[in-house]
Amino acid sequence: MEIFLQQVVSGLATGGIYGSVALALVMIYQATDVVNFAQGEMAMFSTYLAWSMLNAGVPYWAAFFATLAVAFVCGVVIERVVIRPVENAPVLTIVIVCIGLLVILNSVAGWIYSYIQKPFPSPFPEKPITIGNVFFGAHDLGALGVTLLVLLFLYVFFRYTTLGLAMRAAAQNPVSSRLCGIRVGWMLALGWGLAALVGAVAGLMIAPIVFLDPTMMSGILIYAFASATLGGFTSPGGAVLGGLLVGVIENLVGTYVKFIGTELKLTVALAMILVVLLVRPSGLFGRVAVHRV
Amino acid sequence: MSRGPEWRQALVLAAIAAACALPFLLSNFRLFQFTQVGIYAIALLGLNILTGYNGQISLGHGAFYALGAYTTAIMIDRWSVPYGWTIPVAGLLCLVAGFLFGIPALRLEGLYLALATFALALAVPQILKYFEHWTGGSQGIVLSKPGAPLGLRLSPDQWLYFVTLGVLILLFGLGANLLRGRTGRAIVAVRDNPIAAQAMGVNSALYKSLTFGVSAAYTGVAGALSALAIAFVAPDAFNVFLSITFLVGIVIGGLASISGAIFGGLFVQFVPNWAQEISKAAPWAIYGIFLIVFMYAMPRGIVGALRLAGARLARFRG
Numbered sequence A: 001m002e003i004f005l006q007q008v009v010s011g012l013a014t015g016g017i018y019g020s021v022a023l024a025l026v027m028i029y030q031a032t033d034v035v036n037f038a039q040g041e042m043a044m045f046s047t048y049l050a051w052s053m054l055n056a057g058v059p060y061w062a063a064f065f066a067t068l069a070v071a072f073v074c075g076v077v078i079e080r081v082v083i084r085p086v087e088n089a090p091v092l093t094i095v096i097v098c099i100g101l102l103v104i105l106n107s108v109a110g111w112i113y114s115y116i117q118k119p120f121p122s123p124f125p126e127k128p129i130t131i132g133n134v135f136f137g138a139h140d141l142g143a144l145g146v147t148l149l150v151l152l153f154l155y156v157f158f159r160y161t162t163l164g165l166a167m168r169a170a171a172q173n174p175v176s177s178r179l180c181g182i183r184v185g186w187m188l189a190l191g192w193g194l195a196a197l198v199g200a201v202a203g204l205m206i207a208p209i210v211f212l213d214p215t216m217m218s219g220i221l222i223y224a225f226a227s228a229t230l231g232g233f234t235s236p237g238g239a240v241l242g243g244l245l246v247g248v249i250e251n252l253v254g255t256y257v258k259f260i261g262t263e264l265k266l267t268v269a270l271a272m273i274l275v276v277l278l279v280r281p282s283g284l285f286g287r288v289a290v291h292r293v
Numbered sequence B: 001m002s003r004g005p006e007w008r009q010a011l012v013l014a015a016i017a018a019a020c021a022l023p024f025l026l027s028n029f030r031l032f033q034f035t036q037v038g039i040y041a042i043a044l045l046g047l048n049i050l051t052g053y054n055g056q057i058s059l060g061h062g063a064f065y066a067l068g069a070y071t072t073a074i075m076i077d078r079w080s081v082p083y084g085w086t087i088p089v090a091g092l093l094c095l096v097a098g099f100l101f102g103i104p105a106l107r108l109e110g111l112y113l114a115l116a117t118f119a120l121a122l123a124v125p126q127i128l129k130y131f132e133h134w135t136g137g138s139q140g141i142v143l144s145k146p147g148a149p150l151g152l153r154l155s156p157d158q159w160l161y162f163v164t165l166g167v168l169i170l171l172f173g174l175g176a177n178l179l180r181g182r183t184g185r186a187i188v189a190v191r192d193n194p195i196a197a198q199a200m201g202v203n204s205a206l207y208k209s210l211t212f213g214v215s216a217a218y219t220g221v222a223g224a225l226s227a228l229a230i231a232f233v234a235p236d237a238f239n240v241f242l243s244i245t246f247l248v249g250i251v252i253g254g255l256a257s258i259s260g261a262i263f264g265g266l267f268v269q270f271v272p273n274w275a276q277e278i279s280k281a282a283p284w285a286i287y288g289i290f291l292i293v294f295m296y297a298m299p300r301g302i303v304g305a306l307r308l309a310g311a312r313l314a315r316f317r318g
Helices: A002-032 A039-055 A060-086 A091-113 A138-160 A162-172 A174-179 A184-210 A216-231 A236-256 A265-279 B006-024 B028-053 B061-079 B083-105 B110-130 B156-180 B182-192 B194-199 B204-230 B240-253 B260-278 B283-297 B301-317
Strands: A129-131 A134-136
Touching: A002 A039, A002 A134, A002 A138, A002 A162, A002 A184, A002 A216, A002 A236, A039 A060, A039 A091, A039 A184, A039 A216, A060 A091, A060 A184, A060 B283, A091 B240, A091 B283, A134 A138, A138 A162, A138 A184, A162 A174, A162 A184, A174 A184, A184 A216, A216 A236, A216 A265, A216 B110, A265 B110, B006 B028, B006 B156, B028 B061, B028 B156, B028 B182, B028 B204, B028 B240, B028 B260, B061 B083, B061 B110, B061 B204, B061 B240, B083 B110, B083 B204, B110 B240, B156 B182, B156 B204, B182 B194, B182 B204, B194 B204, B240 B260, B240 B283, B240 B301, B260 B283, B260 B301
Parallel strands: none
Antiparallel strands: A129 A134
16 A cells, blocks of 8 residues: 555656646647647756756756746747748648757757766755655655646636736637737747746756656657647646646556566557547547537 | 659659669669668658648558568568568558558547557557567567579679669559549548548548558558668667658658658658768757758748749749
């Protein structure tokens, strides 16, 4: 029972991180119908920026918020400079541009910081927290808390602010929004900025677990795809829930089903997603697209 | 073969003649690279039939490529089957596998299909390593390059080049025929408007899964040829990036075009090498910049740009 609880909590912690990256993907997808393959690498790059700041002696939380600010600005700039020129091109063309962005960020990070793994500090104490006779990693709980805070912030932002409403409107119906005086182009850029920010939080929280190196996010991105698919690409809440589900299931399957172990863990996760998609083709919480004939 | 305008026939014949002359002009290594271009072109045509003409996005064609490659490798290594027979077997096996995968894929649209096939591509290296008894695990299977038959005075690289070229011409001819006729129109109609297509009596489900099968068969044949050309198969060669490379190839070459597959093959084979020559430190950054600049300049791929230029030229003359 103790092992079960521990595995569930640590699954929730990594699942929260998958969920945040999935949320970042969903935010961009809903606004532009594009799956941003570079999302993971953007987060990885932000984490390296934080590492540089920490190495220069900046205190953790100052570096944390500075990184988020830089990530936000970079996200906006990337949308304006890289994505905007192909805005009206076919979707696959934009996907290829995102793939180009992915290899550039990955390669430049490797060039500047080398491909050697670096340890990354956690802001939370190392001593595990004991509740009853169950041990929980402090970083697991902390990461889960930070992730939930970010999600709450986003929820409040999109639900209760005018800017959030404008952004949702721009994503849902660009033409009418433009007629209402919303600057749709800038709303998209802001969406990219927010997605980059959420991704940066995920990067900062996962780096102490998986260590920092230029490929650290590729695995996470794959799980984020899985989470978003499971939850439904049209449902932000579903993406987060999908992330938590994937994290927990991944941990439990790895612990209890012996013949699968760690080698086939990913395959099992993917197989489950295929099964879910076959039963519910738009994910668990996705809206089924209705076509007018 | 092709019944297009005369200049187009002449162009195709000239290209074939040039391709036949290459082995006698280039070093064995360069020639090997062109063999790779041919192999990529076959795989890209396969993916283009599915994604470009039929509108089903697949990020998992690396899986069929791997299936083709391993079919050839296992047949030669285990049962000493002559290599020539392994290529059609690989194609048939992938046809069946693609058709079967195409049936559940019917339920998925656009992005969900792309991600489901992406899952397939991701799982391949792990699955190949798991069935160690057949696949040799991470060590892979080492083959020997087949030599030229009948005492032809060709090096193995030259012979493989001609085999690849022959298969390429055959498959491109078949593909062009398939896409030009009634079947091709049905495939495109299913992409453009499935409901109207069904109203016209096109069995949309059957066409979609059949297209998946044919597409997988092309890619499987390409995989089989690659196993012969490289004389080695190992799980890590068939990672996700292979599937992404295929997607890059068809978009760069031009969606829904047959010649686009050749341009795409040239791009994915040679541009990474050039990037390497330009910058040893960060070659993939250069590659990424190439990709982005290419997409800015030609959002509809190389063939799209050529068509546009042709149309402008015609208007200028007329």
